[in-house]
Amino acid sequence: MAGKEIGRTGIRPDWIDYNGHLRDAYYVVILSDMTDRFMDQIGVDAAYRESTRCTLYTLEMHLNYLLEVKESDELRTDIRLVAHDSKRIHASFEMYVPRHATPVLTAECMLLHVHQGETVGSAPFPASVLAELAAWQALSDGLAPTEPGSRQIALRRR
Amino acid sequence: MAGKEIGRTGIRPDWIDYNGHLRDAYYVVILSDMTDRFMDQIGVDAAYRESTRCTLYTLEMHLNYLLEVKESDELRTDIRLVAHDSKRIHASFEMYVPRHATPVLTAECMLLHVHQGETVGSAPFPASVLAELAAWQALSDGLAPTEPGSRQIALRRR
Numbered sequence: 133m134a135g136k137e138i139g140r141t142g143i144r145p146d147w148i149d150y151n152g153h154l155r156d157a158y159y160v161v162i163l164s165d166m167t168d169r170f171m172d173q174i175g176v177d178a179a180y181r182e183s184t185r186c187t188l189y190t191l192e193m194h195l196n197y198l199l200e201v202k203e204s205d206e207l208r209t210d211i212r213l214v215a216h217d218s219k220r221i222h223a224s225f226e227m228y229v230p231r232h233a234t235p236v237l238t239a240e241c242m243l244l245h246v247h248q249g250e251t252v253g254s255a256p257f258p259a260s261v262l263a264e265l266a267a268w269q270a271l272s273d274g275l276a277p278t279e280p281g282s283r284q285i286a287l288r289r290r
Numbered sequence: 291m292a293g294k295e296i297g298r299t300g301i302r303p304d305w306i307d308y309n310g311h312l313r314d315a316y317y318v319v320i321l322s323d324m325t326d327r328f329m330d331q332i333g334v335d336a337a338y339r340e341s342t343r344c345t346l347y348t349l350e351m352h353l354n355y356l357l358e359v360k361e362s363d364e365l366r367t368d369i370r371l372v373a374h375d376s377k378r379i380h381a382s383f384e385m386y387v388p389r390h391a392t393p394v395l396t397a398e399c400m401l402l403h404v405h406q407g408e409t410v411g412s413a414p415f416p417a418s419v420l421a422e423l424a425a426w427q428a429l430s431d432g433l434a435p436t437e438p439g440s441r442q443i444a445l446r447r448r
Contacts, residue, residue, distance in 0.1 A: 150336065150339065150345070151345050151347065151406070152406070155322060156318070156322050156348040156351065157315070157318040157319040157321070157322035158319075160314070160315040160318040160319075161315040161316075161318075161319070163315070164313060164314050164315035178308065181308065187308070187309050189309065189355070190314040190355050191354075191355055192352075192353065192354050192355065192443055193314065193351075193352070193353045193355075194350075194351070194352045194353075194440070194443055195350065195351045195352075196349075196350055197347070197348050197349055197350065197351075200410070215444075215445045216445075217445055220445060222443060222444065222445050240443045241443070242443055242445075248309070248310075252358070281442075281443075282352070282441075282442050282443040282444075283440075283442050284439075284440050284441050284442060285350055285352055285380060285398045285399070285400055285439075285440035286373075286380065286440075287373045287374075287375055287378060287380050287400075
């Protein structure tokens with residue numbers, strides 16, 4: 133079951149590769165843009181970043197490419213929280229196109245809240261952001277897990 | 291220890307985000323380009339793809355963002371094979387900049403050899419490609435594993 137819709141994206145012609153479908157890297161360009169929208173929603177927006185010098189860094193990302201996306205497709209991205217703590221957000225993403233019932237891509241990422249001063253260091257979220265995250269977490273906890281999720285990549289017999 | 295160098299990439303100004311460093315998604319744009327160069331080297335190049343209608347699809351990718359990359363940096367990408375079988379390649383990537391001894395990013399991906407006909411289906415590599423892969427595998431097997439590699443993403447206590 134899907135998470136909360138965060139946005140829809142048309143496919144640019146220059147995102148299509150020699151295989152005739154959306155190049156692997158451009159799913160991540162879209163996902164990164166959707167993460168920015170999510171940041172806006174939880175209050176880690178441009179004004180917050182400027183006034184606090186705090187922002188989110190991506191630590192880790194795992195992508196499962198499930199179905200091909202064509203230039204004529206419109207991609208819907210849903211986000212949910214797997215977990216979060218005082219400094220980190222473990223989010224999962226599902227991307228859909230209208231012609232398929234199942235996701236074309238699933239992904240997970242780990243984001244870290246950091247302060248960019250003389251040095252860059254992790255920083256606790258303020259209460260206002262924690263409250264937003266708690267609301268997202270409550271919404272997410274009622275959903276069946278996104279499959280496939282993150283796992284160790286390995287050659288397995290098919 | 292590094293794998294085999296596959297290419298070097300300058301950082302485009304529009305790849306820098308509001309955090310003042312290379313945006314997460316553009317590491318993947320570079321990685322995808324480097325995968326194309328690797329395909330050329332193992333004989334899955336444009337001529338092969340056109341004559342056989344066979345190509346590689348990315349099934350899965352896992353990225354570890356380790357150090358920030360700035361606009362002035364030049365990124366070197368090394369590739370090695372973790373494993374391969376008759377249809378699949380499990381590759382690992384390390385990206386370096388000259389000012390750091392350790393990688394700025396490590397990644398793993400699983401690639402599948404497919405035939406794009408009326409339908410898309412997996413296809414065995416021809417002997418010529420398997421020979422190239424065996425040579426890459428022999429080179430890779432002598433190296434210590436890339437760390438960090440792929441694992442299940444999860445919040446762990448720090």
